[in-house]
Amino acid sequence: MSKRQSAKYKIDRRLGENIWGRPKSPVNKREYGPGQHGQRRKGKLSDFGLQLRAKQKLKGHYGDISEKQFRKTYEEANRRRGDTSENLIALLESRLDAVVYRAKFVPTIWAARQFINHGHVNVNGRRTNIPSFRCKPGDVIEVREKSKQLVIVLESVQLAERDVPDYIEADHTKMTAKYARVPGLGDVPYAVQMEPNLVVEFYSR
Template identity: 45%
Template sequence: MARYTGADCKRCRREKMKLFLKGSKCESPKCPIESRPYPPGEHGRGRAKESEYLLQKREKQKCARIYGVLEKQFRNYYEEANRKQGKTGENLLRILESRLDNVVYRAGFAKSRDMARQLVRHGHFLVNGKKVDIPSYRVSENDIIEVRRSSLELTPFVVARAEAGEKNVPAWLEVIPSKMRILVHSLPSRQVIDTPVQEQLIVELYSK
C-alpha cells in the first residue's frame, strides 16, 4: 500500500496551518509551525505569486493531507463524489469522513489519523462483529465498531479509555468508552464536518 513516509510537520508548514498530523505534539510548544510559520525550503520565506490555480491546488493538497490520502485515491474519491446526487464537494467530504481510520480518530481512540490508520491496519477493530484491517473501509449508517477483546489492554486503548470525554465527538457518532465501542448513527452532513477546507476550490480544480 502506497503511503507518505516523509516529515509530517513540513506538510503543516507548507499549508501555513496546523493540520494536526502528529497528535499531542501539535498542541505543544514543540510544534514547528509555532517557531517557523512559513513553508519549508530555501525560498520558504519568500512571497509566492498568488494565482487562482495555486489556491485551488493548495486547497486540494491540504484536504488530502488532513485525511492522509494520496493523489490517485483522492482523485477516485472525487470522481465517485461527482457521480452522486448533490453537491460534489460535500459528497467528497462525506466520503472522506466515512473512512474507518477517520472514524476511529474522530471517536478519540487515536491521537492522529496516522495512529488510527496503524491501529486499523494491525487488525484491532471489528465492524459489525467482523475484523476489518483496511483503513479506507467505509462505514455505513448503524454500523457498530469496537476494539477486539484481545486488544483492549493495549496501551493506546487504555489511554483512550482514561481520556474519554476530553475530545469532542461529532454528533453523528456515539462512543461507549467502557466497551470501547463506536456507534455510527448516520453519515455526516456538511454542517457538522469541521475540517477547514473550502471544497468548492477542489471542485473547480478538478473541473478544468
C-alpha cells in the first residue's frame, strides 16, 4: 500500500485548483498557494513547468499515487495501441479505488483506498483489498454485506456534489456497481481540466 505523503487539500492549494470539486477545498476561499509567499505573483511557466504541473494534477486526483506506480501506468499506456493519453486515462479509471469513488460508495478517493484496504469490497463475488486492482468491463463491484450500513457509505451515496458517470452502472439500493465500459477522457467527470497529453510529453522527453 502506498502511503499518502501530504494532506489532500495541500495539493489543491499548491496547484491553485479545486481538483476534486469539493466544497471544503481551501481554494474556494484562497486561490493562492500555502505559506507566507503564496500570494507572490507567479511567473510564466516553461513547457517543462506546464508538463510537470499537468502530471502533478492528474497524479494528485487519483490520491497522489506514488511516482513509481504512476510511471508504470504511463509505460503500460505507451505500450498499448492507440492514443497514449487516452490509454493513460483508461488505465487510471479502471483502478478499483477509482471505480469505488466514481460509484459514490465513499466521499473521496482517499476514503476509497482505505475502504478497499480494510476489506469492505468484493469484485465479482471475491473479496479484494488492493486499491490498484485493475477492473475490466463487465466486472461487478459490491460493498460487502456487513459494510452496507456503514455511515460513510450511507452519507456518500446522498452527496449532491457529484454524479455517477455513465460508464459505471451503480445501484445504491444494493450497493453494487458494474464497470460497464472503458471511458475516454471526455467521459470522465473531472472538476478541472486535465491534460494527459502534457503528461505524455513529460515522460517522453
